[in-house]
Amino acid sequence: MKTVNTKATKLGAVCMRTLSIVASFTIAWSITGQCEVAMAGDHSVIAVEPKLIHLRNGESQEWASFPKQAEAEQLVLTFDAKPQEPQEPQEPQEPLGTLTLTQSDVKESWTVTLNSKPLGQLVRDENELETDFLIPSGTLKQGTNQLSITCRNNSPSDDIRVGRIVVHASAPSTIRSEAKLQIEILNQDHIPVPGRITVTNGRGTLVPIGTKSGNGLAIREGVIYTANGRADLAVASGEYKITVGRGLEYSAPSTSLRISAGETAKRTLILEKQVATDNWIACDTHVHTVTHSGHGDCTIEERMATLAGEGIEFPIATDHNQQIDYRPMAETVGVTPYFTSVIGNEVTTKRGHFNAFPALANGHTPNHNELEWGKLFDNIYSTPNIRVAILNHARDLHSNFRPFSPRHHLSLTGDNLDDWQQNFNAMELINSGAVQTDPMELFRDWCGLINHGLRVTPVGCSDSHDVSRYIVGQGRTYIQADDHNPGLIDTEAALDSFLNGRVIVSYGLLVQLQVSSSTELANSQGPGDTLSIRQNTDSTEQTTLIITAKVLAPHWSRPRKLQLFLNGTPKFSVDLNPKTKTRQPFASTIQWNIPTEELPHDAWLTAVATGDGINSPHWPTAKPYQPDSAIFESKTFSCTGPIWLDANGDGEYRSARDYAKALISQTPVDQKTGKPDLEALAKSLNTHDQAVVNQALALLLKSEIEPSQVISAGVGKRGREFERQWRQARQARIEQQE
Ligand SMILES: [Zn+2]
Numbered sequence: 153m154k155t156v157n158t159k160a161t162k163l164g165a166v167c168m169r170t171l172s173i174v175a176s177f178t179i180a181w182s183i184t185g186q187c188e189v190a191m192a193g194d195h196s197v198i199a200v201e202p203k204l205i206h207l208r209n210g211e212s213q214e215w216a217s218f219p220k221q222a223e224a225e226q227l228v229l230t231f232d233a234k235p236q237e238p239q240e241p242q243e244p245q246e247p248l249g250t251l252t253l254t255q256s257d258v259k260e261s262w263t264v265t266l267n268s269k270p271l272g273q274l275v276r277d278e279n280e281l282e283t284d285f286l287i288p289s290g291t292l293k294q295g296t297n298q299l300s301i302t303c304r305n306n307s308p309s310d311d312i313r314v315g316r317i318v319v320h321a322s323a324p325s326t327i328r329s330e331a332k333l334q335i336e337i338l339n340q341d342h343i344p345v346p347g348r349i350t351v352t353n354g355r356g357t358l359v360p361i362g363t364k365s366g367n368g369l370a371i372r373e374g375v376i377y378t379a380n381g382r383a384d385l386a387v388a389s390g391e392y393k394i395t396v397g398r399g400l401e402y403s404a405p406s407t408s409l410r411i412s413a414g415e416t417a418k419r420t421l422i423l424e425k426q427v428a429t430d431n432w433i434a435c436d437t438h439v440h441t442v443t444h445s446g447h448g449d450c451t452i453e454e455r456m457a458t459l460a461g462e463g464i465e466f467p468i469a470t471d472h473n474q475q476i477d478y479r480p481m482a483e484t485v486g487v488t489p490y491f492t493s494v495i496g497n498e499v500t501t502k503r504g505h506f507n508a509f510p511a512l513a514n515g516h517t518p519n520h521n522e523l524e525w526g527k528l529f530d531n532i533y534s535t536p537n538i539r540v541a542i543l544n545h546a547r548d549l550h551s552n553f554r555p556f557s558p559r560h561h562l563s564l565t566g567d568n569l570d571d572w573q574q575n576f577n578a579m580e581l582i583n584s585g586a587v588q589t590d591p592m593e594l595f596r597d598w599c600g601l602i603n604h605g606l607r608v609t610p611v612g613c614s615d616s617h618d619v620s621r622y623i624v625g626q627g628r629t630y631i632q633a634d635d636h637n638p639g640l641i642d643t644e645a646a647l648d649s650f651l652n653g654r655v656i657v658s659y660g661l662l663v664q665l666q667v668s669s670s671t672e673l674a675n676s677q678g679p680g681d682t683l684s685i686r687q688n689t690d691s692t693e694q695t696t697l698i699i700t701a702k703v704l705a706p707h708w709s710r711p712r713k714l715q716l717f718l719n720g721t722p723k724f725s726v727d728l729n730p731k732t733k734t735r736q737p738f739a740s741t742i743q744w745n746i747p748t749e750e751l752p753h754d755a756w757l758t759a760v761a762t763g764d765g766i767n768s769p770h771w772p773t774a775k776p777y778q779p780d781s782a783i784f785e786s787k788t789f790s791c792t793g794p795i796w797l798d799a800n801g802d803g804e805y806r807s808a809r810d811y812a813k814a815l816i817s818q819t820p821v822d823q824k825t826g827k828p829d830l831e832a833l834a835k836s837l838n839t840h841d842q843a844v845v846n847q848a849l850a851l852l853l854k855s856e857i858e859p860s861q862v863i864s865a866g867v868g869k870r871g872r873e874f875e876r877q878w879r880q881a882r883q884a885r886i887e888q889q890e
């Protein structure tokens with residue numbers, strides 16, 4: 153009855169497989185992805201390739217999680233088919249067909265070609281998803297057919313998996329509309345709320361949906377955002393897992409179901425608010441649309457559903473060199489109660505990208521052709537209304553320029569080596585669309601800027617251009633502000649708070665921090681506040697700083713570690729042990745004490761929580777956009793804005809840079825050399841912390857004093873890290889290495 157011949161041979165790097173099926177019977181496609189022999193029916197299906205195959209474009213391994221050797225560089229398959237003859241010979245059109253495949257880890261541009269006719273491209277998305285290609289009439293041939301999947305020439309290395317390829321005799325719209333799913337998302341008060349619906353098959357693969365975006369829905373393979381909490385979806389018959397969610401703060405309930413052709417399945421899922429964020433608003437400072445940025449895939453209409461569906465209350469529209477007002481579209485889609493949008497602009501220059509806001513839709517835009525940072529920031533801040541300029545993705549390379557390349561920037565001390573003015577007032581620590589291989593790298597860069605004496609608000613954002621590939625609001629910034637009415641947020645008050653550092657950077661979890669002194673327990677301070685420490689003169693008891701950190705996460709996120717940083721140096725660290733297999737949210741409160749006599753001078757505090765990256769298809773954390781290494785371990789991250797400690801109670805916080813400047817100016821000058829007496833300086837640095845030592849070394853470079861001289865004068869190993877970074881910077885400058 154059946155003849156299935158599989159012959160696989162390797163010719164050079166090209167994988168040649170021949171798989172011929174004589175279609176004297178049909179193979180029905182089941183939702184679990186397995187091919188099972190069935191009676192001939194409406195769905196004649198040819199199984200072309202049952203397995204997932206590892207392809208690698210380029211020479212080098214993109215990710216260590218893939219085998220060292222790929223199975224092939226591109227896929228070329230031949231298979232036999234007997235397309236159904238038109239039932240009525242006079243019909244002018246042969247029936248259309250569908251080629252369905254499963255793909256994962258696709259970053260570059262891969263083309264699917266059938267018998268020399270390009271069917272389309274793989275979805276550029278690293279998530280595992282099934283996707284359909286329409287086979288135009290006349291493309292499938294009687295007898296031998298050739299299918300190829302190839303990457304565009306000269307693309308960077310890309311490890312992908314592709315397979316489970318089947319050919320159906322009907323069009324995608326037919327096979328994806330056999331059955332109906334009606335999903336409703338309710339909050340705990342049983343009121344429908346916007347959210348995200350994730351639909352996977354039995355293998356956990358995202359599956360195509362027969363319904364198109366529109367009417368408040370934004371739809372991609374296995375991902376549906378709904379602006380009003382309801383979605384009527386056309387799907388193929390089969391077995392599904394449905395998960396709903398609404399960003400960081402909510403639970404992610406799921407349900408499994410099997411649905412046959414002609415059936416409608418109705419499900420209502422109730423979201424639980426699991427991360428309390430009273431008096432904090434969820435902001436994404438970096439949001440794009442394909443409508444106005446020209447790349448990615450999310451239209452401005454779809455963006456409304458994705459923002460509301462991820463629980464973003466304060467989105468900043470930052471298309472490249474454009475100032476877009478989301479409000480008319482928010483009204484059209486009916487999402488005005490859920491967020492207050494702000495008009496912004498990703499000022500995209502050849503010397504870095506800067507998110508500037510609030511802007512006017514019809515006002516003039518900052519000059520993105522300006523190359524000099526000083527002039528550029530003058531230009532940005534003199535643009536009507538603009539108060540904020542964020543330094544975006546400072547470690548990424550764009551236009552062959554990397555703002556925080558060692559060539560331009562000393563991370564440890566926040567020094568710009570070209571003496572450019574660093575007048576940005578915020579910086580991205582998390583850009584969830586372009587995460588770093590080392591999740592702490594931008595955090596350390598930020599600590600350097602704060603110790604340098606700059607007031608830079610730390611930011612989390614998504615930089616999403618997409619509906620699904622990168623999730624809008626996954627990286628986000630919580631801003632301390634009145635959150636009673638997300639549709640009517642006082643923008644100027646929220647931005648005051650933002651510029652004062654009253655923020656929490658969040659990427660999959662949330663850390664909160666409060667500090668008070670034992671003499672004034674009621675006077676507790678949070679991010680952006682200054683705590684003036686008054687010594688207790690009436691008592692012999694010493695004054696103690698009481699530091700309280702709280703880590704919060706929904707049930708689907710696993711926090712692992714909490715650290716407290718004092719002047720950018722780790723002071724305390726604790727391991728967090730979330731229970732596995734529980735639907736309960738995570739909440740843990742940790743308290744630390746620091747006797748104030750241990751504080752030699754003013755300083756600042758921040759807490760950092762990290763955890764496991766999220767694998768669940770309902771909110772997966774992405775791989776790095778510009779990886780430094782093939783080895784990558786995904787991590788969640790959260791940190792707070794700085795709490796300033798005024799250790800001597802003079803009412804003012806002074807930075808490590810201020811202390812270093814004062815110490816150098818107080819150091820006696822050596823009569824012979826005209827330079828500061830380094831031994832004397834080393835002695836005074838002994839009573840100051842590491843941040844002050846680093847800043848002193850950076851300042852001495854300006855008098856042409858090398859770190860090695862200060863190290864041998866008595867600073868010793870406390871100068872080694874600065875010396876290492878300075879050596880690296882010098883090398884990068886000689887080699888002009890970005
Ligand atoms: Zn950018």
Ligand SMILES: [Zn+2]
Nearest residue numbers: 438440498615
């Ligand atoms: Zn961007």
